[in-house]
Amino acid sequence: MQKMPVIRTRLGEMDLKVDSSALLVYRAAWAHDQGTGRATRESSMAKLYATESAQQVIDAAVQLFGARGVEKGNAVESLYREIRALRIYEGASEVHQQILGDRAIRSFNEGLDARRLKKSSPSP
Ligand SMILES: Cc1cc2nc3c(=O)[nH]c(=O)nc-3n(C[C@H](O)[C@H](O)[C@H](O)COP(=O)(O)OP(=O)(O)OC[C@H]3O[C@@H](n4cnc5c(N)ncnc54)[C@H](O)[C@@H]3O)c2cc1C
Numbered sequence: 001m002q003k004m005p006v007i008r009t010r011l012g013e014m015d016l017k018v019d020s021s022a023l024l025v026y027r028a029a030w031a032h033d034q035g036t037g038r039a040t041r042e043s044s045m046a047k048l049y050a051t052e053s054a055q056q057v058i059d060a061a062v063q064l065f066g067a068r069g070v071e072k073g074n075a076v077e078s079l080y081r082e083i084r085a086l087r088i089y090e091g092a093s094e095v096h097q098q099i100l101g102d103r104a105i106r107s108f109n110e111g112l113d114a115r116r117l118k119k120s121s122p123s124p
Helices: 005-033 040-070 075-087 093-120
Strands: none
Touching: 005 040, 040 075, 040 093
16 A cells, blocks of 8 residues: 555645644744734634644545445544544634635725835835
8 A cells, every 4th residue: 555656645634734734833832922912813823724734644544444444443434533622622714714804804804904004104
């Protein structure tokens, strides 16, 4: 199996998802530790991405194990069930998508306002 290109590609994608999730979580923790009380964007990104990725990675793991992946008692089978709730509690994925979308729009509009202000102010 290790020699199959499709399996190697999938393992690489799984590794990337696990690592990028960890980096987003570390960044959120770092932003929180700065003590500015402004880690909403970083926390939402970490929660949304890490939990959605966890679901995708476990789903891919079940697929790799074949029929054994859905046998009761197999580690990936229980993880497949356990991981599902993560996308619901501490803010469902849709709630974090909304938070991030709202912030992206606000930040875009603030940039527009700043540029308009700069244009309308007289040059020295
Ligand atoms: C295993 C587990 C442990 C939990 N532990 C705790 C705990 O310790 N303490 C605690 O207080 N609670 C706990 N909860 C409850 C958890 O916080 C809620 O289930 C969660 O906040 C979602 O609320 P809800 O179930 O009422 O779903 P709802 O709020 O009714 O949402 C249902 C679905 O609607 C969609 N949705 C909701 N809001 C939006 C939106 N703004 N935009 C678009 N779509 C939306 C989402 O798909 C969402 O999954 C736990 C839940 C689970 C599953």
